[in-house]
Amino acid sequence: MESAMRDTYEPTDRTVPTRSKDRAVYDRERVHALLDEAYLCHLGFVRDGAPVVLPTLYARVGERVYVHGSTGSRPLRMANGTPGGAATEGGEEPGLAVCLTVTHLDGLVLARSAFHHSMNYRSVVIHGTAHPVTDPEERRIALDALVDAVIPGRSRDSRPANPRELAATAVLGLDLAEVSAKVRTGPPVDEPEDMDLPYWAGVVPVVRSYGTPIPDDAMDPSIPLPEYLRDR
Amino acid sequence: MESAMRDTYEPTDRTVPTRSKDRAVYDRERVHALLDEAYLCHLGFVRDGAPVVLPTLYARVGERVYVHGSTGSRPLRMANGTPGGAATEGGEEPGLAVCLTVTHLDGLVLARSAFHHSMNYRSVVIHGTAHPVTDPEERRIALDALVDAVIPGRSRDSRPANPRELAATAVLGLDLAEVSAKVRTGPPVDEPEDMDLPYWAGVVPVVRSYGTPIPDDAMDPSIPLPEYLRDR
Numbered sequence: 013m014e015s016a017m018r019d020t021y022e023p024t025d026r027t028v029p030t031r032s033k034d035r036a037v038y039d040r041e042r043v044h045a046l047l048d049e050a051y052l053c054h055l056g057f058v059r060d061g062a063p064v065v066l067p068t069l070y071a072r073v074g075e076r077v078y079v080h081g082s083t084g085s086r087p088l089r090m091a092n093g094t095p096g097g098a099a100t101e102g103g104e105e106p107g108l109a110v111c112l113t114v115t116h117l118d119g120l121v122l123a124r125s126a127f128h129h130s131m132n133y134r135s136v137v138i139h140g141t142a143h144p145v146t147d148p149e150e151r152r153i154a155l156d157a158l159v160d161a162v163i164p165g166r167s168r169d170s171r172p173a174n175p176r177e178l179a180a181t182a183v184l185g186l187d188l189a190e191v192s193a194k195v196r197t198g199p200p201v202d203e204p205e206d207m208d209l210p211y212w213a214g215v216v217p218v219v220r221s222y223g224t225p226i227p228d229d230a231m232d233p234s235i236p237l238p239e240y241l242r243d244r
Numbered sequence: 245m246e247s248a249m250r251d252t253y254e255p256t257d258r259t260v261p262t263r264s265k266d267r268a269v270y271d272r273e274r275v276h277a278l279l280d281e282a283y284l285c286h287l288g289f290v291r292d293g294a295p296v297v298l299p300t301l302y303a304r305v306g307e308r309v310y311v312h313g314s315t316g317s318r319p320l321r322m323a324n325g326t327p328g329g330a331a332t333e334g335g336e337e338p339g340l341a342v343c344l345t346v347t348h349l350d351g352l353v354l355a356r357s358a359f360h361h362s363m364n365y366r367s368v369v370i371h372g373t374a375h376p377v378t379d380p381e382e383r384r385i386a387l388d389a390l391v392d393a394v395i396p397g398r399s400r401d402s403r404p405a406n407p408r409e410l411a412a413t414a415v416l417g418l419d420l421a422e423v424s425a426k427v428r429t430g431p432p433v434d435e436p437e438d439m440d441l442p443y444w445a446g447v448v449p450v451v452r453s454y455g456t457p458i459p460d461d462a463m464d465p466s467i468p469l470p471e472y473l474r475d476r
Binding site: 026030031052054055056057058059061062063064065066067069081082084085086089109110111112113115117120122123124125126127129131133135137139155156159162163166167169170171172173174177181199200206207208209210211212213214215216217218219220221222223224225226227228229230231232235236237238241244 | 258262263284286287288289290291293294295296297298299301313314316317318321341342343344345347349352354355356357358359361363365367369371387388391394395398399401402403404405406409413431432438439440441442443444445446447448449450451452453454455456457458459460461462463464467468469470473476
C-alpha cells in the first residue's frame, strides 16, 4: 500500500490557499514531520450551524490522526451520532465533519513597515470526517500513540487503561486525505523604498522548551526521573 | 460604561463545558489577562457547511478582539458578504459567525495511569459574529494593537501603513460577549489504588521563550537592537 502511495497529497479547493499560494506544501513526508513534531491541535466542528474550536491532543499513525476524549464530551458524542447533535448536521452516518489544525510558531518577523510585519510559522490543516474508532486493537494503538506523541516512550511506563477507563474513552480517527501545510520562513520582505528606514528589522525566534520536571509530592521520592524526561 | 459592567461574562449554553465544569472561568479580568498574554489564536468559521480553522494574530482592545488580513483572504471576504461565501450562510448582514480560541499550554501532566495523563493549560473560547471594521480611527487603533500585541511598543517604531496598504487590509472585530476560559493547573490526579505504582508522576513545565534576534542582512548594522526587544 505505502509503496503505491503518491508522494504528495492531492490539492483540493479547500487546501489551495486563497493567499500566499507559494507557501503551500503538499509533500507527504513534510506534512508527516510537521504533524509528528507537535501534539496539540485545534479541532474545529460545526454545532447548530456555528463553528466551535477546541484545543486537544492528537497523534498520527500512518495516514490517520487520532484525537480522544471522554465519551461524554460534545464532539465525541456528535461523532457517534448520539443525542447532542447529529454528526454532519443532517447526515445519518456516524462521523463528524472537522478541520484539524496544527501550528508551529517559529519566529516574529519585524519589517520596516507595520504592514509587512509577519510570522514565521509552519501549519498543517486537515479537512475531513472524523469517525469513532471501535476496533479494540486500533483503539489501543491510538491511545498509546496519544500518550507517546507527548512523551515518547511513556505509554510503556504507566499503568495501561483498564476496561472501565477504556469504556469511558472515545477515540476519533481522521484520514490524511485532504491535507495541506503552509510554511513561512526567512527575513522580512519590505518595499524597496523602505529599505533605508531607520527601524530595526529582522526575526525574533520563538522557542518552545521544557522546564525542570516537578515530581508529584505524593510520589515515592526514590523513583528516579525517567530517561525519556532527562533529554528535554 | 466600564464601571457599570459586570465582573463576569454571563455563561451561555455554548460557554458551559460539558466536561470539567469546575475548570470554567468567566471572570472578566482573568479572561482579559489570558487574552493579553498571547497573540496567536485559532479562528474557526463555517464554509459550505464545513468547519475551517486557521491560525491568525489577534489583539484585544477593551471588550473587543480584532483580527486582520488581506481583503482577498477567505474569512475576511466572507465577513464582508462578498462573493466567496455569504457571511453566516443564509444571512444577509455583513458578518461571519466565528469561534476564536486561544490556548496557553503550561505543562505536561504525567499520571501513574495512562488514562489520567493530562495537560496544564489555560484556554479562552470566544463565540460570536465578527464584523468588518470600517471606521478609520477604529481601524488605526486595531492595526496598532495587532502589531503591539506581538511586540509591545513596535507600532510606534515602524513605518505606518499608507493608504494603499490600508485599502488592502481588512479588519474584523468580535465583541467579548459569549466568552469563557478553561484552566487546569496542578499535579496529576490518580486513582487512590494507583498511588504506589512505581511510575514517575508529576508535571513537566512547558515554556515559550524567545531566541536571540536575528537582524536582517540588508539592514544598516549601526541600527541598535531596540529596547523593546532587549528584555525578551
